[in-house]
Structures are given as structure tokens and as C-alpha cells.
Amino acid sequence: MNILGISCHYHDAAATLIRDGGIVAAAEEERFTRRKHDPAFPENAVAFCLKQGGLDIGEVDALAFYEKPLIKFERLLTQHVQHFPRSFMVFQRAMPSWLTEKLRVRKLFKKKLGYRGDVFFLEHHLSHAAGAFYPSPFDEAAVLTVDGVGEWTTAAMGMGRGTQLELHKEIRFPHSIGLLYSTVTAYLGFSVNNSEYKVMGLSAYGDKNPVSNPYYTKLKQVIDLKPDGSFQLDMSYFDYEFAERMPSKKLCDHLGGSPRKPEDPVTSRHENIAAAVQIITEEAVIAMLRQLHRTTQCPNVVLSGGVALNSVGNGKILSQTDFQNVWIQPNAGDGGSSMGTALYVHHALFNNPRQIASPNHTLHHPYLGPSFSSDEVESFLRGQNIVHHRFPSREKLLDETANLIQSGKVVGWFQGRMEWGPRSLGARSILANPCDPNMRDILNLKVKHREIFRPFAPSVCVEDAPKYFECDDPVPLPTDFMLMVYPVRPEWREKLPAVTHVDGSGRLQTVRRETNALYYDLIKTFGGLSGVPMLVNTSFNIRGEPIVCTPEQAYRCMMGTGIDCLVMEDFIIHRGENMKDTWDSESVAKD
Amino acid sequence: MLNSVVPEPVEGPVRNILHRIDKGLRIVLKPFQIVSNFILFTVAYFLGVGLSSIFYRLGNKSKTIPPDSYWLDVPPAPKDRDSWLRPF
Structure with a gap:
């Protein structure tokens, strides 16, 4: 059974495809349209999901939408009634999109996708709750959802057991x-x-x-x-x-x-x-x-x-x-609800059992987006006359990359399937040496063009994390998704200046060999050179742009910024060996 | 590349012409649409929202004492399949 989950119309539009309860593909629309937090109907993300699943829309058995638009509309009208006449301008701005698009979701699916089957509508916080519970490794778990606002709910708590999930208590708008x-x-x-x-x-x-x-x-x-x-x-x-x-x-x-x-x-x-x-x-x-x-x-x-x-x-x-x-959904915002809504339909409404032990039923890793083979990357590089070096041996590629990072270079890392969620987790990342005292300023000013006060995150192999951080033991799973901040151990703070925040904390990402072997091995190789098996890991984008998705976007990002080289599948491309792009990344760096 | 897998509706020549006329009319009529929308929404706002607001204020005079907890009960999820197919 194929179920497509969709979230859109507010921010972070996304699509997820599940097959027999296993997560096949998930992506946010912004990565394709290059509009950060794109709220538009996610036709590109849907197209990617269907392509990844080898399906056309006629083979989708059910479509699930992440909220109930009419209930949200009721809340908006209630707000306008309560605040008449102060709400006049907001009413004028909001109504056209509601009447033409947001209230006609079923029609939109038919028009944009050609889909004519059943559409299931879940409440916003139930979609969030399902996105947290069903992909988790727990058969039974308490559930908490907290966000801005859905239809009426702004926070909810409940319980999930097996295939069933119920919310029991809630806080309602405007209290959020x-x-x-x-x-x-x-x-x-x-x-x-x-x-x-x-x-x-x-x-x-x-x-x-x-x-x-x-x-x-x-x-x-x-x-x-x-x-x-x-x-x-x-x-x-x-x-x-x-x-x-x-x-x-x-x-x-x-x-x-x-x-x-x-x-x-x-x-x-x-x-x-x-x-x-x-x-x-x-x-x-x-x-x-x-x-x-x-x-x-x-x-x-x-x-x-x-x-x-x-x-x-x-x-x-x-x-x-x-x-x-x-356990926390790596895409805990509205985008992740597209996954929750599809899984809820599969398990709670169609009563299909969960298979927690099955690798693609539990979300062990976030690598659910598009990937590009070495042949595709090579074809792009040759097509654009880009000077590149091929490393068919994985060990040599890792050695060369670790050497570049150790020598102070900023490296773009583009490998495998793109991450699901707002964090770069070793598939579309910018990597650097965490021990370099100047690296934080270099990354902030020359690469990311962002505010100087913002910290950078470290990636560390899971078994090494307790050595450097005062983290929970065992290290909780959401740390794999860069969702936990812990204090850096005092004896390491001065030795890790690029990733230690002003209050001595670090937003670490733990890496497991079973979920990202190449990245894990790179960290270990770098550790062999530097004595510290850890890398600075920041998202592969510049301020205000979504994380890169394709080889072309990765190359363009490198050429327009201070990234020194790009490691893309089997290839290393040096900025200094290629013609300087006329694109000036600093001029577009804004929120 | 990715866009190419989005299904395109199959269109015959007549439908194609109608589609183009429709598209052209939309561009020409856009400014009129903005003005008429503004007028219609203004009327709807002052008549619909305004009148409802008067009744709402008449019916909400009482002040409530803050409770010990602000948690509210969530009604149980519906059991019938059809209720999940409704956008409300």
C-alpha cells in the first residue's frame, strides 16, 4: 500500500511517500524551488517521492493532508469577529488565498497531481504527534507536541501504543x-x-x-x-x-x-x-x-x-x-507532519501493524532525499568543463579530504541522499577543523555571511561523544539529528574553539557507522591526523538560501563563497582551479 | 529534471486555445479583480464579521476566574472512516 503525505500552505511544504509502512522518500519543497521555507503546494517534492518510489500518481492508494483546513478557517473567522474592526487589513490579505486555494485542497490535488482517490485529513497536532511516534523506536511512548498554532491547538499531550495514538490534553490558541x-x-x-x-x-x-x-x-x-x-x-x-x-x-x-x-x-x-x-x-x-x-x-x-x-x-x-x-522527529516542524499524517493513515486508520525492527519503518537516519550517482556528477562536471579529480578508491578520497580539512581548508561535502529536516547531517554539509581558532570567523564571514554570534555544530562519532561532551548516557537518539545541546567538557573547551559556544555548550551531532559509514570514516580519518575525531558541520548553504540539493547548486555555492573545495561523490573539485563564478554570494545573503 | 515527472494534463487543440484565452483574460482582468475583491471583501467584512462581532460581544460579558489548570480535554478521535475524509 502506497500512501503520500503532504503538508503545505503555511511554511515548509513537504511530501513523504510510505510503502507498506516503510518510509521510501521525504523532502521539502524549498530544496527544489530554492525558496527558503517555501509554503507552496509541494509538486516538486511529490514528483521526487513518486520517482524515488518508482510510481505514478495512479498507483498511490491514499493521500493524507496534515491538517483540517475548514477548522483552521473557522479559527481565523473567529479571530476576525473577536477583533473587529482592527483585523480589517489582515482579513483583506488572507481571504483571497483561503477562498482560491487553502479551502480547496482536494481540488488542488486533482488539478496539480491528477489524483482522484481518497484524501484523508488529520488535525495539525495529531499529524505532529504521529510524525514523532510512528517513526520512533518505541512501541509505547508519551507524546508532546508544541508549536505556534495548528487549527486551534498550540500544544498537546497524549499517548501512543502499538498502532494507536491518542491526544488527551491541549492548550488552545491564542495561548502559545x-x-x-x-x-x-x-x-x-x-x-x-x-x-x-x-x-x-x-x-x-x-x-x-x-x-x-x-x-x-x-x-x-x-x-x-x-x-x-x-x-x-x-x-x-x-x-x-x-x-x-x-x-x-x-x-x-x-x-x-x-x-x-x-x-x-x-x-x-x-x-x-x-x-x-x-x-x-x-x-x-x-x-x-x-x-x-x-x-x-x-x-x-x-x-x-x-x-x-x-x-x-x-x-x-x-x-x-x-x-x-x-526521541524527536528530525523534521519536527510542519514539514515533518507530512510523514506523520501518512503513517497515521497506514497504522491507525488502516490498522496495519508497526514493524519497529524493520530498518525503514523506524527513522534511524534522515537520508530520505534525492541522491546523484558518480556518473551523474561526472556528467555534470564534464558538461560544465569543471576541473575535477576522481578518487575511485574510497580510502584515498577520505585521506585527501581529511588532509584538506587538517590543513585549514573549508570543504563542501555532498554525498548520498539529502537530509530530511532543517539540519545538515553529513550528506549536504560544509566541514572544517574544529580545533582551528580562526575557523568560526572564517565560516561566519567568508562562507555563511551570517551574524557573528551564531555558533557552529560539531559532528562526532557516537562512542567518542562522552569524552568531549557532558551528555546523557547512553547518548539519546535525537543527538544523531543535532537536536540536543550539551556542555563541552571544560578541559576541551579551549581546544575546540570553533564549536564551543560562548556559554561552553555545543550542539553536537553524533554519527553512527551503521547509518552513515562514509561520514563516520571521514571523522575517524580526520581524528587520525589531528588527534581529535570531530568536524565542524554546518549546513551547505549561505544565509537565507535553502540547503543545496543538486551538484549544480553545490558547485555554485562553493564558487560564490569561501568554500575551498567540494567533495562530491567520488570527485574533489578545487575552487582555485576553476573560473571564478560571477555570482557574489554575499550580495544575496539575507533572511 | 525533477519537474519532468510531474504529470501534465493531456490537452487537445481546442482545449489548448481555451486555456490560452483563459490565461490571457486573467492577465488583462487582474487589476479589476484586485479592486473588485477589495470591495467585496470590505462588504463581507463589515456585514458578516461586523454583525457577528456585535452578537459575540453581547454574548461574552462575563469574566471568568483563572482555573488551576489551562489544559483542555481533547475529544476522542472519531472511529468512522468518513470523518477522516472531511476537511473539518
Whole structure:
């Protein structure tokens, strides 16, 4: 049975194909259209999934959509009624797309895909929950979903057992931890639904002590957080119910001034505000998880929703709650819901058993996107007259790559199937030496063209992680997806300047040989040269662009930036040996 | 390359001409569409949303005391297959 899951229309449109419960392919539309967080109907992602599965649309047995559009529409109309006449402009802007597209999802599938079969609609948070539970390695798990907003729900908790999954409790709009975080993101001059992770990175520079950070007390007045993790926001501090701006004038006054403009300098006040919202978010999520454990008594927990991408908070889950095991969907945002909705239809509605032991039923790795063979890469290189070197021996390729990194080069790494989710995890990555004290500045200024305060992540083989990081033991599985931040051990902080954040933490990615042998071997080879088996791993893109998908995009990214060479399947391409591209990456580096 | 696998509708010559006329009309009528949409949505907003808002405010005068918990119960998921086929 083939089921296609789709999420779209808000941000991070994506498609997932499952066959008999096994995950065949999944990708986000932005990688094909090159529009970051593209919300458009994911026809390219669907086309890729069908191609990967060797199917045409007529062979798809069911199609699943990740939310119930009419319920969401009801919520929007209710907002407009409650906030008449202040909601006039938002009403004018929102209605055309609702009436022409968003309410006609079934028709859209027919028109864009030629699909005429059954379309199943799941509620937004149920799709999130399913995306966390069914691909997890647990037969039984407590489930927590936290994001901005779905139809009405903004956070939900429930339980999954075998094929069945139920949500029991929820918090409803307008009260939302995700939207509180986004409001502060907007206040700090960053883009909403895009740059929340920058606030997370910035928070490390602020005062993490709730007693001495004045903005913690101020933001606590905005939210009534109960001991059971439930909460309500004081909506007089927010305008997002009826306007396109998020913080109200009252919130701006409360935080001591007008919002930061995007290109204004970041001051210690901004850092402290970021730290305050991060602490409050962690307090709320930990309180929810403790309540979830009290009610379920289950040792396992799975998380999804945009807030589950907050890796700083995730790193505290096992130490601050009674859960023993945690799993987080690598694509925990809305894109991952396309996987959840398809799996829910397969297991819960069609009653097909789960096969946790089967490799493609449990999501052990994120490599679900397009790949390009060596022949395809060679054909591209020859077609474009690009000077390249072929390394048919895998050992020689790894030796040469490790040598380049050891000598201070920044390397583009393009191997195998593209990652599922927002993180580069060793398939479309930029790699560098974590021991080089200048590397962080080189990457920030010459390659990524991004804010200087943002940290870089390390990749380390799973068995080596406890040597360098104060991580949970055993290392939790979401660490493979770069979803947990842990302190770097004090004795290693000075030796790992490129990956140690200002507060001594690192957002590590653990690598297992069974899921990415080539990348694992590269880290080990580099360790043999440098004495530290670890690499800087940052996403293969520049600021504001989606991660590269094809050889052409990878080559263009290298030629337009300070990346020194590109390791693409069996080939190494040096920037210095090829004609400088006229494209100036710095000029397009924006959010 | 990837776009090539998106199914294209099979079109005959007459349908093709109609399709092009439709496309051309859409471009020509676009400014009129924007103006008419604005007028229609304004009328809909003030009549539909505005009147509903008056009734909503009349019916929501009472203030509630904050409860001990803000968690709300989620109704059980429907058992019948048809309810999953509805977008509501």
C-alpha cells in the first residue's frame, strides 16, 4: 500500500511517500524551488517521492493532508469577529488565498497531481504527534507536541501504543509558547518562522540567571505558567491575533523600547531578552513533560512541533524529567507532519501493524532525499568543463579530504541522499577543523555571511561523544539529528574553539557507522591526523538560501563563497582551479 | 529534471486555445479583480464579521476566574472512516 503525505500552505511544504509502512522518500519543497521555507503546494517534492518510489500518481492508494483546513478557517473567522474592526487589513490579505486555494485542497490535488482517490485529513497536532511516534523506536511512548498554532491547538499531550495514538490534553490558541518565542524573535529584529534558532543561539550570551536577568521577570508577567505546564498569555502584550506584527506596543514599552531593526547592532539588552524567553520556554516545556510523565508513567517520550527543534531545551529533558528515553522527529516542524499524517493513515486508520525492527519503518537516519550517482556528477562536471579529480578508491578520497580539512581548508561535502529536516547531517554539509581558532570567523564571514554570534555544530562519532561532551548516557537518539545541546567538557573547551559556544555548550551531532559509514570514516580519518575525531558541520548553504540539493547548486555555492573545495561523490573539485563564478554570494545573503 | 515527472494534463487543440484565452483574460482582468475583491471583501467584512462581532460581544460579558489548570480535554478521535475524509 502506497500512501503520500503532504503538508503545505503555511511554511515548509513537504511530501513523504510510505510503502507498506516503510518510509521510501521525504523532502521539502524549498530544496527544489530554492525558496527558503517555501509554503507552496509541494509538486516538486511529490514528483521526487513518486520517482524515488518508482510510481505514478495512479498507483498511490491514499493521500493524507496534515491538517483540517475548514477548522483552521473557522479559527481565523473567529479571530476576525473577536477583533473587529482592527483585523480589517489582515482579513483583506488572507481571504483571497483561503477562498482560491487553502479551502480547496482536494481540488488542488486533482488539478496539480491528477489524483482522484481518497484524501484523508488529520488535525495539525495529531499529524505532529504521529510524525514523532510512528517513526520512533518505541512501541509505547508519551507524546508532546508544541508549536505556534495548528487549527486551534498550540500544544498537546497524549499517548501512543502499538498502532494507536491518542491526544488527551491541549492548550488552545491564542495561548502559545511557540508564538511567544516568535513574538520575541520579531521584537529582536529577526524573521518569524525562520530565525527562532538565532534567538536560541543569542540566548547563550545573555544572563541565564532568572534572579539577575531583569527581562525574565518582565516576560514572566506576560505568561501565567501553572505547575502542570499549562499556561495562558496576557494577550494585551500581543497583536498577532489581529495584525501582522506580533508584539503590541504594551510589550515594547514593557521591554524598554521599540523593536530592534534587522540591521541594528545586537546589544546586551537583546541578549538578555533572548536569554529570558529561552529560560521561560524551557520552564514551560519541562513542566509539560513532568505532567506528561505523571499522567502516563511511561519511560519513553517523543516530541514534535517547531518548539521541539529547540535543542538547548531538548538537552535538559532527560536530566530534568523522569523520562528515561527520548526521541524527536528530525523534521519536527510542519514539514515533518507530512510523514506523520501518512503513517497515521497506514497504522491507525488502516490498522496495519508497526514493524519497529524493520530498518525503514523506524527513522534511524534522515537520508530520505534525492541522491546523484558518480556518473551523474561526472556528467555534470564534464558538461560544465569543471576541473575535477576522481578518487575511485574510497580510502584515498577520505585521506585527501581529511588532509584538506587538517590543513585549514573549508570543504563542501555532498554525498548520498539529502537530509530530511532543517539540519545538515553529513550528506549536504560544509566541514572544517574544529580545533582551528580562526575557523568560526572564517565560516561566519567568508562562507555563511551570517551574524557573528551564531555558533557552529560539531559532528562526532557516537562512542567518542562522552569524552568531549557532558551528555546523557547512553547518548539519546535525537543527538544523531543535532537536536540536543550539551556542555563541552571544560578541559576541551579551549581546544575546540570553533564549536564551543560562548556559554561552553555545543550542539553536537553524533554519527553512527551503521547509518552513515562514509561520514563516520571521514571523522575517524580526520581524528587520525589531528588527534581529535570531530568536524565542524554546518549546513551547505549561505544565509537565507535553502540547503543545496543538486551538484549544480553545490558547485555554485562553493564558487560564490569561501568554500575551498567540494567533495562530491567520488570527485574533489578545487575552487582555485576553476573560473571564478560571477555570482557574489554575499550580495544575496539575507533572511 | 525533477519537474519532468510531474504529470501534465493531456490537452487537445481546442482545449489548448481555451486555456490560452483563459490565461490571457486573467492577465488583462487582474487589476479589476484586485479592486473588485477589495470591495467585496470590505462588504463581507463589515456585514458578516461586523454583525457577528456585535452578537459575540453581547454574548461574552462575563469574566471568568483563572482555573488551576489551562489544559483542555481533547475529544476522542472519531472511529468512522468518513470523518477522516472531511476537511473539518
